[in-house]
Amino acid sequence: MLSRVVFVSANAVKSSGPLGAGLVQLSHLHTSPSSQAPVPALPDKGGKTRHGIIPEELFQLLYPKTGVTGPYMLGAGLLTYILSKEIYIINHETFAAACMGTVIIYGVKKFGPDVAAFADKLNEEKVQKAQEVKDLAMSSLAQAIQDEKKEQWRAEGRQMLFDAKRNNVAMLLETNRRERVHMVTNEVKKRLDYQIALQNLHRRMEQEHMVNWVEKNVVTSITPQQEKASIAKCITDLKVLAKIQQAKATA
Amino acid sequence: MGTCPLYDADRKMAGKRAALKAIDWLAFAERVPPNQRAMFNNLKTRSDAIGAKLSSLPEKPVTIDWSFYKTNVARAGMVAEFESKFSALTIPEPKDTATAAINTQEAEANKAAVAYVEASKARIAQYGKELEKFQNMIPFDQMTIDDLNDTFPETKLDKEKHPYWPHKPIAEL
Numbered sequence: 001m002l003s004r005v006v007f008v009s010a011n012a013v014k015s016s017g018p019l020g021a022g023l024v025q026l027s028h029l030h031t032s033p034s035s036q037a038p039v040p041a042l043p044d045k046g047g048k049t050r051h052g053i054i055p056e057e058l059f060q061l062l063y064p065k066t067g068v069t070g071p072y073m074l075g076a077g078l079l080t081y082i083l084s085k086e087i088y089i090i091n092h093e094t095f096a097a098a099c100m101g102t103v104i105i106y107g108v109k110k111f112g113p114d115v116a117a118f119a120d121k122l123n124e125e126k127v128q129k130a131q132e133v134k135d136l137a138m139s140s141l142a143q144a145i146q147d148e149k150k151e152q153w154r155a156e157g158r159q160m161l162f163d164a165k166r167n168n169v170a171m172l173l174e175t176n177r178r179e180r181v182h183m184v185t186n187e188v189k190k191r192l193d194y195q196i197a198l199q200n201l202h203r204r205m206e207q208e209h210m211v212n213w214v215e216k217n218v219v220t221s222i223t224p225q226q227e228k229a230s231i232a233k234c235i236t237d238l239k240v241l242a243k244i245q246q247a248k249a250t251a
Numbered sequence: 252m253g254t255c256p257l258y259d260a261d262r263k264m265a266g267k268r269a270a271l272k273a274i275d276w277l278a279f280a281e282r283v284p285p286n287q288r289a290m291f292n293n294l295k296t297r298s299d300a301i302g303a304k305l306s307s308l309p310e311k312p313v314t315i316d317w318s319f320y321k322t323n324v325a326r327a328g329m330v331a332e333f334e335s336k337f338s339a340l341t342i343p344e345p346k347d348t349a350t351a352a353i354n355t356q357e358a359e360a361n362k363a364a365v366a367y368v369e370a371s372k373a374r375i376a377q378y379g380k381e382l383e384k385f386q387n388m389i390p391f392d393q394m395t396i397d398d399l400n401d402t403f404p405e406t407k408l409d410k411e412k413h414p415y416w417p418h419k420p421i422a423e424l
Contacts, residue, residue, distance in 0.1 A: 042393055127391045134385055141382045148371045148378070155364045157282030162357040163272045164279070164298055169349045170271055171301045176345040178308045185312040188337055192315070195324045 052105070274298075 048056040054071070062070040082088045276295060283291040315337070320330045388402055400407040408418035417424060 039389060039393070042395070130391050134388070134391075138382060138385045141378045141385070145375050145378045145382070148375045151284070152368050152371050154282045154284055155367055157279065158357075158360050158364055160274060160279045160282070161294075162353055162360070164274050164294060165353050165356075166350060167271050167274060168298055168301050169347065169353065171298075171305045173345050173347055175301070175305045175308060177342070178305075178310065178312075180342050180345070182308065182312045184337075184340065184342060185315060188333060189313065189315055192320045192324065192330065192333065195326060195329065196320070199323070199325050 050056055050059060054075075059071050062074070066073070083090070280291065317330065317334050320333075324330050384402075389398065394402070410418055413419055
């Protein structure tokens, strides 16, 4: 209880968590991880005090016996006792102590809340950073679990790859077989067609040869006299035609 | 004109020839991990090419009109000889050398996949444990420094190595 005297500004600084590590903590009696009892929450504020230093528990302790004025009477009596019995002697140091005390109390009252807020802000930042780290870790772990599950699902599909491969092999074999069959029939057909084409060629050649031979004989059988006669006839025909043309042109 | 036994042989052998399985390329594509996408695309293009080649060939070859040839070819006996030899001909089926290799590949892949799934499950269990630890943690504003050191052992200050405050190298402050 008296350790609270060390932290004079305890009532101004809200001691939360790590800052109050030195304070007496009634919580966390069970530090072993095996105990399942819930850990009581850390106190939000420091112990209540009256007039800055005297803990409230003293007043509560003495209230049943002495009422509200009890502790004050106790204090006054103690003070009187130590002064009158000269257990504490008033000297010039007393005045120095009084001045210093005044200044200190004034300073704490004026700047205490700001300092407290600043310290709290530092603490808040620490906690926030830790919280971010924790959130990030949790989300990345959840994501990792999802990804692993997805990879397992992917691995299940390996059957399809081998089906595709076997299909390819079957298709290739079938293609090959068809090609072979086609080749055979085409070759046979080619040979038969060749025979037919050969026959047709023979006939054509015989025909042409015969025609040429007949022509040649006819031409040689035309005598020179016949030729002169035919040329004369041609000339007379041409003259007649020319006359007809002239007549037509002038008409 | 009887049907060429060539075609009959095909029909008899059709049962032995492996039937083509219908492959759902879309579902297959979904399962491919991104780092193997190129291989998958290659496989697909190859399969498509093979399939196109197969469908470009007609299944039955051109039928030979023997009667026409018999009446028109002058060489005696040639057509009859061709016809008899043609009917007697059986075309050997191409040998299947690859399917065995594929089957062994598949067996190996199955083994590897089972092992992978086991490892994956172990990893999931480990992640689950860590996740649980985070979920069961007391909130930071309820922790003391001792609690913090218990939950995250790396935050514990080494008082043997650095006996004087701040118990860590100044650079790490």
